[in-house]
Structure formats: C-alpha cells, structure tokens
Amino acid sequence: MTLGKLVFKNLTRRRGRFVFTLLGIIIGMGSFVAFMSLGGSLKSQIERESAALGANLVVTPKGSCAYEQVAILTGEQLPTTITAEEVAAIRSIPGMRAIPYLAERSAIENRPVSVMGILPAETKEIKGWKLSAGSYFPTETTEGAVLGAVLAEQFALAPGSEVRIRGEMIPVLGVLSETGGKDDLTVFLAMPLAQRLYKQKNTVSYVAVRVDRIDEVDLYALKIKEKVSLGVVSDKQMLGSVLSIVGTVNVTLQLIAAVAILAAAFGIVNTMMTATYERKREIGILQAMGAPRSTIFRLFLLESAIYGLLGGIGGAVLGFAASIVAAPYISQNAATSFVKGSQASIDPVMLIGAVLFSTLVAMVSGLYPAWKASKLSPVEAISYE
Amino acid sequence: MSDAIIKTVQLTKEYGRGATLTRALRGVDLEIPRGSFTCIIGPSGHGKSTLMHLIGGLDRPSGGSVIIDGQQISSLSEKGLAALRASKIGFVFQFFNLLQSLTAAENIETALMLAGVPEAKQKPRALELLELVGLSEKADSKPGQLSGGQQQRVAIARALANDPPVLLMDEPTGNLDSAAEAEVMAVLEELNKKGKTVILVTHSSEIAARAGNLVRVRDGQIEAA
Numbered sequence A: 001m002t003l004g005k006l007v008f009k010n011l012t013r014r015r016g017r018f019v020f021t022l023l024g025i026i027i028g029m030g031s032f033v034a035f036m037s038l039g040g041s042l043k044s045q046i047e048r049e050s051a052a053l054g055a056n057l058v059v060t061p062k063g064s065c066a067y068e069q070v071a072i073l074t075g076e077q078l079p080t081t082i083t084a085e086e087v088a089a090i091r092s093i094p095g096m097r098a099i100p101y102l103a104e105r106s107a108i109e110n111r112p113v114s115v116m117g118i119l120p121a122e123t124k125e126i127k128g129w130k131l132s133a134g135s136y137f138p139t140e141t142t143e144g145a146v147l148g149a150v151l152a153e154q155f156a157l158a159p160g161s162e163v164r165i166r167g168e169m170i171p172v173l174g175v176l177s178e179t180g181g182k183d184d185l186t187v188f189l190a191m192p193l194a195q196r197l198y199k200q201k202n203t204v205s206y207v208a209v210r211v212d213r214i215d216e217v218d219l220y221a222l223k224i225k226e227k228v229s230l231g232v233v234s235d236k237q238m239l240g241s242v243l244s245i246v247g248t249v250n251v252t253l254q255l256i257a258a259v260a261i262l263a264a265a266f267g268i269v270n271t272m273m274t275a276t277y278e279r280k281r282e283i284g285i286l287q288a289m290g291a292p293r294s295t296i297f298r299l300f301l302l303e304s305a306i307y308g309l310l311g312g313i314g315g316a317v318l319g320f321a322a323s324i325v326a327a328p329y330i331s332q333n334a335a336t337s338f339v340k341g342s343q344a345s346i347d348p349v350m351l352i353g354a355v356l357f358s359t360l361v362a363m364v365s366g367l368y369p370a371w372k373a374s375k376l377s378p379v380e381a382i383s384y385e
Numbered sequence B: 001m002s003d004a005i006i007k008t009v010q011l012t013k014e015y016g017r018g019a020t021l022t023r024a025l026r027g028v029d030l031e032i033p034r035g036s037f038t039c040i041i042g043p044s045g046h047g048k049s050t051l052m053h054l055i056g057g058l059d060r061p062s063g064g065s066v067i068i069d070g071q072q073i074s075s076l077s078e079k080g081l082a083a084l085r086a087s088k089i090g091f092v093f094q095f096f097n098l099l100q101s102l103t104a105a106e107n108i109e110t111a112l113m114l115a116g117v118p119e120a121k122q123k124p125r126a127l128e129l130l131e132l133v134g135l136s137e138k139a140d141s142k143p144g145q146l147s148g149g150q151q152q153r154v155a156i157a158r159a160l161a162n163d164p165p166v167l168l169m170d171e172p173t174g175n176l177d178s179a180a181e182a183e184v185m186a187v188l189e190e191l192n193k194k195g196k197t198v199i200l201v202t203h204s205s206e207i208a209a210r211a212g213n214l215v216r217v218r219d220g221q222i223e224a225a
C-alpha cells in the first residue's frame, strides 16, 4: 500500500459521485481551454490579416467606426461610398500608393463568401500573390474571377469552371496559392466587373495606402485628410481597435468559463466535505493505526488534487477538440470569421498550463475539507457510527 | 510486579463543562503487567472505553499521567503520539474496524505503510499475519464479504502488523456469537502466550473468568478486586 494507491481506492469508491464531480471540472476547464484557444488563434489571425492588407493607412468612409475596421480585416460587406474622384485625389498624392477595394458578399452553394473588387496588377504586386493554377487577370478590365485557394478547394472550382455571382456566371481564370489568410476564402474580381455586378457606379469600400517612408505615416494621413473628407486610420490604430474588441469578447468568454470553473471547484469542495463525513470513522481508525494528522490531510488533499489533474487533462482534450470542431461553424459573425478555414492550434504550453491550473484550483478547493478531516480528534472519529 | 508496560497515576478525564460536565474517570491508578492478559470489566457508561482511549494514546487526560512502555505520553506532540500508536499499540474496536474500500490484505498493508514498511515487504507480511489468525484464503475479500468474526480477526491481524507489545481491545467480541467469540479468543490467547500484553474490555463474565488480571471499573474509579 502507498498513500497514492489509498487515495485512488478512496477516489473511486463512489463511482457516480466521482464521475459527476469530474465532469464538472472537465466542462469548466474544457470551456476555458476552448475559449482561450479560439481567442488565441483569433488574435494571431487578425495580426496576420493586418499584415496581409499590406497597408500603413486605410481610408474609410466618413464617420466609420470600429465595426468597419473589423469588417475590413474580416472581409465583411462594407458601405460603398468612396467615389472615383476621391480615389483619384488620394492616388494623386506622391510618395505613397493607394489601392481601392470593393468589399462585397456573395453566396456559393448557399454559403457566404467574400467578393472583392480589386485593381488586378497593383493588388497582386502589393500582396505578393502567386498563382497555383490557371492564369491571372490579363487586363485591368477582364471579366473573370480569380479565387482564393481554400475557396477553390471547398467548392471544387478550377480554371475553366464558372462561379455564379449576382446571377451571372463568371468564368474562373485562376486560383491563388494559399496565403493563410482570408484571401484564401475570397473571390477576386477586376474592379469594373465588381462595380457593375453590385451596381456601384465607380464607388469603392475603402482604400489601402502604403507610404514610401514609414516614419512619415502621420504626415500622409494629414495630406489625405486635406484632399478628401474621409476617415483615415493607421494600420496600428486599426489593429489596436480590432484587437480590443476581440479582447473584450475573449475576456467575456473567459469570465463565463471562470464561473464554470468556480462552480466545479465548489463541486469538489462539496464532494470532499461529504467524503470527510462519510469516512469519519475511517479517519479515526487510521489515526488509531498511527496515522498523524499530516497524513490524513495529505490523503484528502491528494484526492481532490487528482480531480483537478484528471479534470484538467480531460478539459484540455475536450476544449481543444471543441475549438477545432467549432472553429468553422462560428465563422458567420464578423468578429470570429477569421477562424474560418484556419485550424485552432494546439499549444503545448497552454495544455500543460491548463492541467496545472486545474490541479491548483482543485487543491485549493480541497484545503478546507482536508483541514477539517485532519482536525478530527481520534476519539471523536472513532466514536462515530 | 514492577515491570508494568502501562501505568496510570491519578488519571482523570472530564467531558464537557458546566452543567454538562461528566467526570468519566476520577483518579485511576493502574499498573498493567507486561505480558499479562488483562480484562477490564464494569457497568456500561462507567469509563471503560475512556480508560482504553487514554492508555492507548488516542486521547489526552484531563489530569494525571499515562506511562506507556516507560514513556510519559503527556510530553509527546500530536505527531509523537501518532508514532507511539503506530509502534506500541494495536487497537481493535467493537465494530467497523476495517477500511471498507480495501481488502483484508490491503487493510493490513495500510497499517504497515503507516509504520514506514516499504511496499515490497508489505504483502508477504500481511499474508503471514492473516495466516496467524487463520484467514489466509480471505486475503482478497473486502470487509463486506467477511463475517463479523472474520472481520474482527482481520482487525486483530492488522493490529499486530507492526508487532506492537500491547493489544488494546474494546469489546472485540461484543458483536459476535459464541462460536465467533471462541475463534477470536483462541487467537488472543495464542498471542498472549507468545508474549503480547493483551488488554480487553468485555461484558462477558466467561471471558473475564479466563483473564490473568482483572480490573473492575466503577464510576470512573478502579474497584478493589
């Protein structure tokens, strides 16, 4: 017999209670891990999108707020109010490159996809795109579509097939190499075709600006504002405000998970308190056999620690599984659509952290019951029937 | 008899205070000879169990002193007292002596573990002890699968685990029929012959008649024989 074996025998003597207490911890830790891992991949995805935009400044419609900034990074539909004259004025400023985008949505096989109107040559250069199949827009006005890699695969589209957008069959010209970002899930059209399909007379959603001298980015923001009456944000501001929204969502989710963990912790307290009452006489017998208080304390503390250990492992597995399964399904919402197509990554540090955290929580929960058990006087315990 | 394994001097024990004050022991002077078979008898509620708990170091006296194998227990810490119980005393109570989730052998192994016997040496010793009480074939039975008499014999085997010089038993046969009682008594007399000091509380005049040393407790005091 070892203390560890004795703990395991005690742990499993009430199977039902053991399972239900453990489930509480697994669910609490599982939701915590799932939210953490979703939040973590969301954040890195946003950072990747911001980099993929290849811009230092973004010109948005007047009065746009954080929602539009999120939409730019996620590829949501945006109000299209920036006129051709405004675009031309911005593009006339020397020392920077300005590229307009028209951000729209369409559906393929009833699943929503992003549709982007672009300036083919310039966008390709700025984004550093490569083709994996077919050819790219031969001219700035070619009536065809170039597809993101994941989208092409999802809907089994290849050069030569057609894709229906706004009721019109558009020939697929080519497929881009995978970028790891939302471009993989986007249909790209040359600007004139996009504007015609979406009935936007020469208007665009936003303009991405890359300045030649990054240290003068504020100066260029002012220059743009002098020329046109539109909103200008730097990529850092945009990243900051989007991350803070995502952060708020994350914190909220994690608070919910924390409540679940707290409830599970009280489940452990409850189970262990019940165990100390049930085993009152056995505690007395152990004391009569010569077990010091410290041994009784350890016996009970270890028992609750094991709930945390097993619950942490189970919760980590469940949480990661849930985040992998859930990721593609929660993509309809602007704030979470980054996760779409991306795998929730399994972070070993987080896994170990979750198990340690859960064990710690369980041990703290077990402190009071273990202390109560160890404080029993032998005679009181032995007289209990 | 100068060689007393257990000695008490003006031992008192009070429970509660004020209106609920119970003076369970009122000045007990007792010497239990080493190697004796001692029976403690007396009416119910007169302090027999209290006396057992005190001389086994399970509880501390309100006054007076207990000396176990030359050691004054009032000077011991909680830890020291637990260590003393592990090495010097084997307890057997009236019922529910065994840890219910463990087999007979595991119950004994747990006592060995508490005395610091390494795991590898526990099993052979446990089987040896079960054989001593004639229960080798019940090694893997849980308490619920044993009869009352068998449970008490396992409890005795466990009490012997660390080869303590003293066996303290509070009505070990109180819940048994006469056949089971005879089995248990046979084991105890055998152990006593091998040199163990056996102290047992009993309500049975038959058992008391076989005792080499009889202690009568009445009203928290020792009655002259």
Ligand SMILES: Nc1ncnc2c1ncn2[C@@H]1O[C@H](COP(=O)(O)OP(=O)(O)OP(=O)(O)O)[C@@H](O)[C@H]1O
Residues within 6 Å of the ligand: B015, B016, B022, B023, B024, B042, B043, B044, B045, B046, B047, B048, B049, B050, B051
């Ligand atoms: N924990 C306690 N708190 C208060 N009073 C107690 C406690 N334990 C025992 N007593 C009282 O002390 C007295 C002696 O009790 P004890 O258990 O020693 O009697 P006993 O001789 O063993 O009786 P029995 O033969 O019925 O087992 C009784 O009056 C009992 O009510």
Ligand SMILES: [Mg+2]
Residues within 6 Å of the ligand: B048, B049, B050, B170
């Ligand atoms: Mg009694």
